Amino acid sequence: MDKEQVATILRQIATLLDLQGENPFKSRAYSNAARAIESVPGSLEQMVAENRLAEIKGVGDALQKKITELVTTGRLAYYEELRAATPPGLLVMLEIPGLGPRKIKVLHEQLGIATVEQLEAACQQGKVAKLAGFGEKTQANILAGIEQRRSYASRHLLSEVLPAGEELLECLRGHDAVSRCALAGSLRRYREVIGDIDLLASSRRPREVIGHFAARPAVEKVIARGDTKVSVLLRGGIQADLRVVDDAEFAAALMYFTGSKEHNIALRQRAIDRGLRLNEYGLFRSKTETRDVTLREPCHTEEEIYQKLGLHYIPPELREDKGELALAEAGPIPRLLEWTDLKGSLHNHSTWSDGHQPLREIADTMRELGLAYWAVTDHSKASFQANGLDAARLLLQLKEIEAVNTELEQEGAEFRLLTGVEVDIHRDGGLDLQDDVLARLDVVVASIHQALTLSESENTRRLIAAARNPHVHILGHLSGRLLLEREPCKLNHQAVIDACAETGTWIELNANPRRLDMDWRFWAYARGKGVKCVINCDAHRRAEAGYLRLGAAMARKAGLTREDVVNTWPLPRLRKALRSLRSRKS
DNA sequence: GCCGTTTTCGGCCCGACTGTTTTCAGTCG
Numbered sequence: 080m081d082k083e084q085v086a087t088i089l090r091q092i093a094t095l096l097d098l099q100g101e102n103p104f105k106s107r108a109y110s111n112a113a114r115a116i117e118s119v120p121g122s123l124e125q126m127v128a129e130n131r132l133a134e135i136k137g138v139g140d141a142l143q144k145k146i147t148e149l150v151t152t153g154r155l156a157y158y159e160e161l162r163a164a165t166p167p168g169l170l171v172m173l174e175i176p177g178l179g180p181r182k183i184k185v186l187h188e189q190l191g192i193a194t195v196e197q198l199e200a201a202c203q204q205g206k207v208a209k210l211a212g213f214g215e216k217t218q219a220n221i222l223a224g225i226e227q228r229r230s231y232a233s234r235h236l237l238s239e240v241l242p243a244g245e246e247l248l249e250c251l252r253g254h255d256a257v258s259r260c261a262l263a264g265s266l267r268r269y270r271e272v273i274g275d276i277d278l279l280a281s282s283r284r285p286r287e288v289i290g291h292f293a294a295r296p297a298v299e300k301v302i303a304r305g306d307t308k309v310s311v312l313l314r315g316g317i318q319a320d321l322r323v324v325d326d327a328e329f330a331a332a333l334m335y336f337t338g339s340k341e342h343n344i345a346l347r348q349r350a351i352d353r354g355l356r357l358n359e360y361g362l363f364r365s366k367t368e369t370r371d372v373t374l375r376e377p378c379h380t381e382e383e384i385y386q387k388l389g390l391h392y393i394p395p396e397l398r399e400d401k402g403e404l405a406l407a408e409a410g411p412i413p414r415l416l417e418w419t420d421l422k423g424s425l426h427n428h429s430t431w432s433d434g435h436q437p438l439r440e441i442a443d444t445m446r447e448l449g450l451a452y453w454a455v456t457d458h459s460k461a462s463f464q465a466n467g468l469d470a471a472r473l474l475l476q477l478k479e480i481e482a483v484n485t486e487l488e489q490e491g492a493e494f495r496l497l498t499g500v501e502v503d504i505h506r507d508g509g510l511d512l513q514d515d516v517l518a519r520l521d522v523v524v525a526s527i528h529q530a531l532t533l534s535e536s537e538n539t540r541r542l543i544a545a546a547r548n549p550h551v552h553i554l555g556h557l558s559g560r561l562l563l564e565r566e567p568c569k570l571n572h573q574a575v576i577d578a579c580a581e582t583g584t585w586i587e588l589n590a591n592p593r594r595l596d597m598d599w600r601f602w603a604y605a606r607g608k609g610v611k612c613v614i615n616c617d618a619h620r621r622a623e624a625g626y627l628r629l630g631a632a633m634a635r636k637a638g639l640t641r642e643d644v645v646n647t648w649p650l651p652r653l654r655k656a657l658r659s660l661r662s663r664k665s
Numbered sequence: 666g667c668c669g670t671t672t673t674c675g676g677c678c679c680g681a682c683t684g685t686t687t688t689c690a691g692t693c694g
Binding site: 109112179338 | 677680686
């Protein structure tokens, strides 16, 4: 059992303990341990074998025993007992807004409610309102929450939320009572999946700002409204929260509402260690007084707060408590990739397979966008549903690309199309086209499209085999995940990254908003191994060139710089790298 | 359940909002 699986089970134990009404700090100990395990380098199995679990901060005697049991047997009696004692419906009820573990426990114990359906019925019969600690409003809110959960998915793709958030931000910018405003929360951190939109504004007339915000046409209903805070539901089912603060508090509030929660906890601890106290109102020279402005360190920007905590500025994307504090303590954070650094995309489709644009049109579009190159990598024949190309059609396509490039040259353009293919990786790791065909292409991307349900070892083996092929430059969308739709296939990322490091193969950061694959969480390891990244649109139509921005956002989140990403390179350097990669491999 | 250069016991991040309550618990972020 690997780190992620162990961490998932520890988190489930934490949730189950909450539902049992256990000591919340005990539950938190399990969550903390889950997090600690995920960020530990190397294999958990090896740590268990060498009896080194005690080295992990947050793992004590009891958790060492449980983790050992999980890793060696794949099971944990304690977990199974907890699960058996908790109706699965209670876990589902946690997803209803306004319902937490304590209320669910009461509902279960007093009314025997174990499913959302039973809960709905009990509310309709008025039974819930009669419970101690509950009332008519709570009952109505639960019903509304059940309904909302039904009609609105509560999680959204970054690509869907970002434009909505930026539009709201523009609204705030345009209001004369607003001094400063910003996006906050997971949206500002560019998480690939977003729960809601968080916005922050500073103003001396907060009520006006809140009124202005709540009256936006995009607002379907106001969920909650106070003097400094308002929550609304936007048309389209996205929730947006606005907090309005005094401008002197803006920097601390922005930091606080940007999170992540884990990053904030680490920062606050750091403040405490320095005899300071950090909260959303500021950084205070006191261990107890929290809102006494005479004790507040004047900080106009986040930079100043980080500085007073002995840290260089940490860009929001990195604030996930994944080592960024140590990095910012050691020195300035290196300049992260900007999307304008990107000069093209090396994995895209045309009307030759399942794309929507013909070659010449693609060239014109991408040239107009100011890009320097664009690889056409249509599907190979195994993807017959996508009209994949066999060797004969592929060779015909090469001729057409050559012709387009000749035209471009005659027009004096520097832009070029690159030839290529997105070749399918078969179940056994073999590729869908012969080596002599692949050898004729500028760029070869190898991806898995079929048999996503194989075991971890089978998927890992086939990806490693593809990486070892002398003609493959790039492994495409490693896990095959579709965010909010399809789980990633089982695979050992570390082993695949190791194989790419050994062979020099590049790994794609697929910028399609549903993929964003390889996951940003694995890039620190890949970067450490010297594996290069390629940010690819996997574009099927012209608008999808815009995915470069999302891909760059994920690269920033992954801590990548311009040098880590090969499609920041100008065409001559890229061509040279593509060729030398092949000669290195063969 | 974890942790310790004040502690092996008594803490564990912290504040706003809501609703049900006459001073607070639960939920949320």
